[in-house]
Amino acid sequence: MPGQVKPPLREVLEKITKEQEYDSYVVREKDGDGSNIMSSLSHVTLHAKGKTDMKLFAKSAAWSAKIRVTNPVNCPYSVELYFYETLWKQYEKLEDTFSVPKEHRFRKPKLFGCGYEYLNETLVLEDMVAEGYKEYDRQTSVDYEYMSTGIMLMAQFHALSLAYSKYNPEAFKRASEYLTMDESKLEKWIASVAPKMLSTAISCAEEHRDTLKNYFHPSKKFNRLFMDYFRKGNDNVLIHGDFKPSNILHRRRNGKLELVVVDFQLVHDANAVVDLMFFIFTATDESFRRAHFHELLHLYYEKLRASLLRLHIDPDQVYPEKTYRARLEEFSMLGLAIGVGLLPVVLMDKDKMPDFHENAGIDDFAVEGSPLFKERFNGILNNYVEWGLL
Template sequence: MSRQVKASQRDLFKKITEEQEYDDYLVTERDADGSSIMSSLSFLTLRAKGKKDMKLFAKSAAWSERTRLSNGSFCPYSVELYFYETLWKKYEKLEEMCSVPQEHRFRKPKLYGSSFEYLDETLVIEDLVAKGYEDSDRQKSADFEYMSTGIALIAQFHALSLAYSQYAPDAFKKTSEYLTMNESKLEMWLASVSPKMLANAFSSAEKHREKLENYFETPKRFHQILMGYYYYRRRNSNVLVHGDFKPSNLMHRRRNGKLELAVVDFQLVHDANAVVDLMYFIYTATDESFRRVHYRELLDLYYEQLKASLFRLRVDPEQVYPENTYRSHVAECAMLGLAIGVGLLPMVLVDKDEIPAFNEDADMDDIAVAGNALFRERFNGILNNYVEWGLL
């Protein structure tokens, strides 16, 4: 269905239409499916007589001013705009300079235009559906082909920031500082929301509830571990993480029999430890039985893919992110998967009709939704894994 277009968006859409040499455009709203709680999503079709329609995709700000003020980190729209308008241009130059083969370049939609109007921030990118991509099913456990392809993407993304830090250290430092979350605000938000997240988790736990309650004896312990997801910095790590690498932020297609994935959301890119993206992807995309067989294999695969990506960028992995450093980070982040299961998995798997709307009446604490039946199944699977591995 069509939707009302705000003035700043109308100007942006008109500008893009003229730049692409089309006559007019049509905006149709995309049905909410849980892929984004931060943006209003819509399709933009450029039209002209005698020309094939051009399919684009618009992401517009959804958070009210009140929601932004209560957010414990930073404005997601300014982050994504910065990523597309500034950081990605640096990454593209790196790939070009190093002649990285196309099949090994990081896949994301092309940017066609943007607006920085406060409360109406908008990005217009290519519509990957028109390129043959499909949305991933965020409630379906992934198979090994999907996970290995996704991990290769994570490794490519991290390698670009590591290479950028080597080729342009001063510029990278400024970028890293811009994309660093406010730790004190984040601490305050997590302290506020932790009790609700823990209560949801305790009520969902089955045979290992007592172990879970004993481990998270106080909410403070939980939110300190969850800080690892948002703010797990290590001096000289020089990694910018995606911050929200999960199936609903990936699209897939198959070409010549090979699975291809593309990333469609960069609203939480920030300076952190590389392992947080890896853990988040594994624990939001897979179930208990998959992890029992493939968890350690995926950890090994990530570093192999990272090394390959760095070599293509003409950077020595042992100089920028040695394997022993990576292994120590994995050990230090051992409990991060459990914290992700407690605090973030309920929202990742939320049923479509239970997705909170971040309008004027919303609060950031609304992100702590009660888990559905699928969450309870997946979460108890995480508990089973942790008990089997002797970590809980």
């Protein structure tokens, strides 16, 4: 009911209701599955006599002032607002300018309204679930169709960034500066959480425990490797930053799998392969990677080239294959760092999620490993040993 909604969200919803020519709205809190720790989520229904109900989705800030002070990334709500209000408008212009076919355009929810009040930032978006999309079980490994379709979307997203940097370099520079992580805060944060992250990983390792310990000796080697996930890139690419199954909704229409990407709170300037490695190592298990890992690396660049050509850009000028291959070699161990530092959060049990509304700090991102994490992490170790990298 409107009376039970907090004032910042209520103000945004009242404005949207009037703009869309509806009479009232009802808000229902989304059931949590542990996949989101940054926002409070709600389903919204607009009502009007004689009109079909309109379904929306609201995101309200959940992070306390305490965690924002030490947070090494830009405020996730400010980032997502910037993405929708500034960056995406430029991306859409590029797609329109070059008449990119609908089936090759990057799909995301439409923004209907937002609020900027500090600690109460709000976005109200198209409700993709009402459009027939479903959330993916974050604890289940994806299949090849899902992975390959997701990589196609990722390539489209990165291509838009490369096109923006080529056609409007000054505007891209401003976006890059706004969306660049604070490295001094990053270094302090990683230094504080790395010991617990490494300890958890080592305790969960089985057959290759000694190999893992030796690889990360001295321990600061992990700090440097984990920094690569957040560090500013050199290739004019703004990555999604959290490209994982729980941020990719899916539906099947006319026999075809359709995916839509959500949650742009961690968009930042980094190397393209960071998104690729994060998606592969959070969405798949050992056997899947054994069968498809190198094929997926080839597929990404193939899709990136196709996306750039649709934007009238020569891939060999903005992101040649030799650069891509060099980045893959440079970041070859990033999957291991993701396994140690980020996979425990992705796979943590629902009831173990930290509550970032009140007293949690940035150190609470270093969580204990769940039984599923243990299984998946040992799979990563097995893959790296088989590939001759560990």
